[in-house]
Amino acid sequence: MGKRVLLIEDEPNIIEAISFILSRDGWTVETHANGHDAVDVVQGNLPDVLILDVMLPGKSGYDILRELRAHHGQTELPVLMLTARGQSKDRDLAEQAGVNRFITKPFSNAEVLDAVRDLGEA
């Protein structure tokens, strides 16, 4: 069984596309579609790489990441953030929350795949 990726994203068609390209690359992909209980889901079954959308129902990706890093000791968990906003202040927010990689929509499949491979090998 390959390494595990947990994808937290609320857009079904993006979930399908990312799941497909990562599965084809040998990753085991699990998905979750809301921010409410995302921290519990991550804590309950720690992945090798976490992919986190920023705008999620219930709780933003920034808040989820801050909680994981600050309150649950997940300082080493590799996290890739996906966002529709690419302004420098959004990048700053993601970095302050403790992100490892940050890519903006519309991204290419290759960008996602490269980022996940890098984070998984780190």
Next chain:
Amino acid sequence: MSGIRQAELARRVDISASYLNLIEHNRRRIGGKLLLDIAAILQVEPSLLTEGAEAALIATLREAASDHRDSVAELDKVDEFAGRFPGWAALLADSRRRIGSLEHAVQTLSDRMTHDPHLAASLHEMLTSVTSIRSAAAILADGGDIEPEWQDRFHRNINEDSARLADISRALVQYLDKVDDASATIGAPQDELDAFLAQKGYCFPELEDAADVNAFVRANREALSAVACNMLGMIAKRYAEDAADLPKSQLEAAVRAHGLNPWAMSQALQASPDLVLRRLAVWGEAMGLGPLGLAVCDASGTLVLRKAIVDFPFPRFGSACPLLPLFEALARPGYPVERVVSMPGQTEKPFKAFAVCRIILTDDPRMASLSQTVMLLAPLNGTAPDACQPVGVSCQICPRDGCRARREPSILGM
């Protein structure tokens, strides 16, 4: 000053009391013969009368200098500058005011782009759809072994997302061009007036019968800024003249006899075609002709009145589509233009357009004649026939590829 009443002074120098009032409050510059006449009547030195205006000018110049942190303006010589070069000083002060108002507009627009939640949400949704389409399309284009079930799924996703993208784009364009949302404007008088007219349905029964235009404008003064109120006055005057020239009862009889045929109505009523189009825009829907839109432009092609209807928006900023029959009529004054046009959308929506341009002659041989062009729009049922003319809102937001009338690229990224 010499005990003379303001009205008497105004009468003696042949100006209105209100103009004199503006001069007294430094809102109009005074000079030349008028200055000398007033000074003579008041028995004072002419320079005494210009002191107030000069003080206001000097204050504005000081503000202009303080706007620039590293200003090298000789502040100690500002009085001398204003005194020796009053024309240049006034120009500088006017430029400073203009920069202030432009900065305010830029700030408002920038604020809107950053904080408008509807705009932000729409753009986010647009990017999400584009991402999904891009991902699924790349998977299919990459080739390799993709099971038929996955292939079907990605084809379906692309189809769904492209439909969603079309909906979002259309909604976004309509939002940006919406004429009746005063909160979305930056407060330009034309926007303010458009919002007011849209709210009233472009129909003012109180102006129909021997109307008192001034009373009408006064009654609506509270709702509008001074400039928009002034513009409303011009529209109300034209409306009242139209109502007197073609009373509602006559229009109604002509509609019953001819339906939506403004040219036949014009002949039967012995009324100018532009008058018929304007009156139909006001009352046509109430008389059973369905929703009707109206656009009026002046001789420069600038839209001065826009009554938008569903699926046929007019641009709020910038220039309209040059293919509109409105501009065809503008180029052929006096000739009625009748076209079936279609607006882009999920499906092409057809509209019947009637347009005519009337020349407004002048007796002054130095002056160019003016014109006013009117276009009436009526939606047609069904999809657009092949023979109809494609038009758009404005180039920036028009998706039509290869258009011979295009002035600039579309932001929709063709």
